Amino acid sequence: MSGWRDRRLAERLGLSTPIVQAPMAGAGGVDLAIGAATGGALASLPAALIAPEAIIQQISTFRAATGAAVNLNFFCHQLEPAEDAAWRDALAPFYAAYGVGYPAVPPPARAPFGPRQAEAVEQVFPEVVSFHFGLPDDTLLARVKATGALIVGNATTPAEARWLAARGVDAIIAQGHEAGGHAGRFLGADPAEHMGTIALVPQVADATGLPVIAAGGIGDERGVAAALVLGAALVQLGTAYLFCPESLIAQGHRDLLAGEAAEHSRVTNLFTGGIARRLPSPLFDNFGAVSPLAPAFPHAAAALAELRKAAEAAGDGRFSPWWSGEAARLGQALPAEALTRRLADGALALLGDAR
Structure with a gap:
């Protein structure tokens, strides 16, 4: 039997691989997204740090290069004084x-998802809209759903996954503590309780019955294969894509990723x-x-x-x-398209699948 059992998202989005290129605000961009999509991944564009006008422009550039599906990612934090x-x-x-x-x-300050961002989504009709730090209010969420986009939330605990499922998301990112960048915690759990990916993925799948996107500490084809065996529908990688020439990180960041410092995040x-x-x-x-x-x-x-x-x-x-995530030492400095194909082909070969 195939190790990639849950293909609900891949079939709905027309994906040839189980890979999601993580959005990575400040490090990802349209060139990285185009490369990943060309390789067969679900490409992501980080929209948390850019103006709605820039979102529209980037989607236009992406659409001109590829007809593949794209994920727009936003933050939903509470902006206090x-x-x-x-x-x-x-x-x-x-x-x-x-x-x-x-x-x-x-x-x-980084702006949470609001009416202007919702208007941009309504203009560009992305196939997927994902949210970090919870979900927007019901009115804004209804506007996004009305575009036909799949709604994806980020959970760091089974309790957060159940909360997201109760509010009608279509899929859940199970983000283990190994992940680089911001933990998407939003229900106030002690950060010390943040589960690892290998524990979190099957618990989120069992708790919700929804397609799960595994994220955190996955850096090569072995990790992708393992996440699929655990029940993930797709596997999201971020740090692995930082090594690509299309990523926007500084040279000093690249140098640290390539050295011993990568083992000490x-x-x-x-x-x-x-x-x-x-x-x-x-x-x-x-x-x-x-x-x-x-x-x-x-x-x-x-x-x-x-x-x-x-x-x-x-x-x-x-x-x-x-x-940086914990699997940075597994990184390979390949163009995004080549990296995506290598990850997908290697993982599916390990599982006895053929694309």
Whole structure:
């Protein structure tokens, strides 16, 4: 019997592989999405950090290059007032050392999904819309559903998966703690309770009966095959795609991914205020990886903005969100199309499947 048992999403989306290229806000983009889609993956475009007008333009560029399905990804965090005075005070020695200060005009905070984003979705009709940090309110969610898009939510616990299923999502990303970038936790569970992918995937599948997209710590064809055996319908990879020439990461980020530092990623809240897995940073020596001084997501990033600019100009990424999952050492520097085909063909061969 085939090891890739749940093909509901692949059949509905016309996918020839079980692969999803993760959105990765700030690191993914239209060129990466086109390459992954050409290789047969469900391509994703990160829409959390760009204006609705840019979303429309990127979808247009994607559609001109390929007729494949695309996933638009948004954040649904609660944007509370910034309370970052203690964080700014703690950063004062760095401001002095780098000759900068708190930005006179802080950069816009990451905006949660709202009416303008919903209007963009209504204009471009993506095949999939996925949400991180929960779901938008019922009115906004109904607008997205009315476009015909599949709705995908992100769960880090079985309880979050049940919550998403009760609100009518079509599929669930089961995000293990091994994943790079932000953990999509939204029900307030202790971060220490975040399950690993191998435990989470079958529990989400059993708890909801919905198609599950496995994510977290999957870096090669062996991990893809294992996730499919666990019951995943598709397998989402992010860090693996950072190695592609089409990704938007800095050279310093690439250098760390290619070296021993890739074996030492840690979860941290220093860079945005949200819990996220990152490559080692000298900033950990000053504050630890997780500090109560960092304000809630996304406000911690504002106080780092000028420091990040100054440090990056000198080739130093200590203040930059250089995310990475635990499987980074398995990365291969291949174009996105070639990587997708290699992952899919290798995983299906291990399972005795042929494309």
